[in-house]
Amino acid sequence: MLVPSSEATDTLDSLESLQARTLADAFRWAWLIWLFWAVVYFGSVPVILAGPDWAVGVYWLGMIPLAVSATIVVLRRLPGRAGVVPARGWRLVAGTIVVAVIAFAIAPIFPLGWALAVSVGIVALGWIWPGRLAIEIGGGLAAAAVVLVLLLPEREATVAIACVYAATFVAYAFFERARLNSLR
Amino acid sequence: MTHPTSALSNVVHQRVRLGILTVLRQVSRADFTYLRDRLELTDGNLSRNLAVLEESRFVTIEKTFEGKRPKTWVKITKAGGRALAEEIDALRRLLHELELDGGRKRQ
Numbered sequence: 645m646l647v648p649s650s651e652a653t654d655t656l657d658s659l660e661s662l663q664a665r666t667l668a669d670a671f672r673w674a675w676l677i678w679l680f681w682a683v684v685y686f687g688s689v690p691v692i693l694a695g696p697d698w699a700v701g702v703y704w705l706g707m708i709p710l711a712v713s714a715t716i717v718v719l720r721r722l723p724g725r726a727g728v729v730p731a732r733g734w735r736l737v738a739g740t741i742v743v744a745v746i747a748f749a750i751a752p753i754f755p756l757g758w759a760l761a762v763s764v765g766i767v768a769l770g771w772i773w774p775g776r777l778a779i780e781i782g783g784g785l786a787a788a789a790v791v792l793v794l795l796l797p798e799r800e801a802t803v804a805i806a807c808v809y810a811a812t813f814v815a816y817a818f819f820e821r822a823r824l825n826s827l828r
Numbered sequence: 829m830t831h832p833t834s835a836l837s838n839v840v841h842q843r844v845r846l847g848i849l850t851v852l853r854q855v856s857r858a859d860f861t862y863l864r865d866r867l868e869l870t871d872g873n874l875s876r877n878l879a880v881l882e883e884s885r886f887v888t889i890e891k892t893f894e895g896k897r898p899k900t901w902v903k904i905t906k907a908g909g910r911a912l913a914e915e916i917d918a919l920r921r922l923l924h925e926l927e928l929d930g931g932r933k934r935q
Contacts, residue, residue, distance in 0.1 A: 656919055656920070663850055667854050728851075729855055
C-alpha cells in the first residue's frame with residue numbers, strides 16, 4: 645500500500661473537517677437550549693418582584709420538567725428527524741436533571757444557591773458540550789452571581805442575577821448558532 | 829520496528845469507509861440518508877461500503893420505521909472506533925516518519 649505524505653496530510657485534514665461538520669450537524673439545534681434558559685430566567689424576574697418568597701421556588705420546580713423536555717427535544721428528537729443524533733445527548737439530559745434538582749434543593753437553604761448551582765452546572769456541562777466556551781461562561785456567571793450578592797440586597801441581587809444570566813444566555817445562543825452554521 | 833504503513837488497515841483505509849467511520853465516531857448514530865448526503869455518495873456506493881464495514885463488525889445497521897417511512901440507522905461499534913483510532917494513529921506516525929526522513933536528507 646503506497647501512501648505518499650501529501651495523501652496522508654490531505655486525509656488527516658479532510659477527516660478533521662468532516663468531524664467538525666458532523667458535530668455541527670448533530671448539535672445544530674443546541675443553541676435553542678440556551679435560548680430556553682434565557683426565557684426561563686427572564687420569566688423568573690416578575691415572580692421574584694411580585695410574588696411571595698416561596699413563589700420563585702415553585703417557579704423553578706415547575707421549570708425542571710420543562711428544562712428536561714426541552715433538552716430531550718433539542719438533543720434527541722430534532723436531531724433524530726434530521727438523521728444524526730449527538731453522541732453525548734443523554735449525558736446532557738441527565739446533567740440538566742441533576743443541575744435542576746440541585747438548584748431547587750439549595751434554593752430554600754441559600755437564597756442564591758440556584759444561581760450558583762446553575763453556573764456550576766454549566767461549567768460541568770461545558771466538559772460535554774462541543775466548545776470550551778461554555779466552561780468559561782459558567783465560571784464567569786458564578787463569579788458575577790457572587791459579586792452581585794455581595795454588592796446588592798438579596799431581592800435586587802436575585803433580579804440582577806436573573807437578568808445577567810438571561811442576557812448572557814441569549815448572547816451565547818446566537819453566538820453558538822452562528823458558530824455551528826459556519827462549521828456546516 | 830515495523831513501518832507505519834503496515835498498520836494501515838485494508839478495510840478502513842479507503843476514502844469512503846474512512847469517512848463513514850469518522851462521521852459515526854462523532855455521533856450516537858446517523859441514518860443512511862444523512863451519511864449519503866454528508867459524504868456525497870450514491871445509494872449503491874454507500875450500501876456497498878456499509879456492507880464491508882458491517883461484515884468486519886465495525887458498524888451495526890438497524891432498520892426501523894418512523895411512521896410509515898423506513899429509516900436505516902448506522903452505529904459505530906467499539907471495534908470500529910478502535911480501528912479508526914489505529915488508522916489515524918498510523919497516518920500520523922507515517923507523516924512524522926516522512927518528516928524525519930526529509931530532515932535527514934536535508935542534512
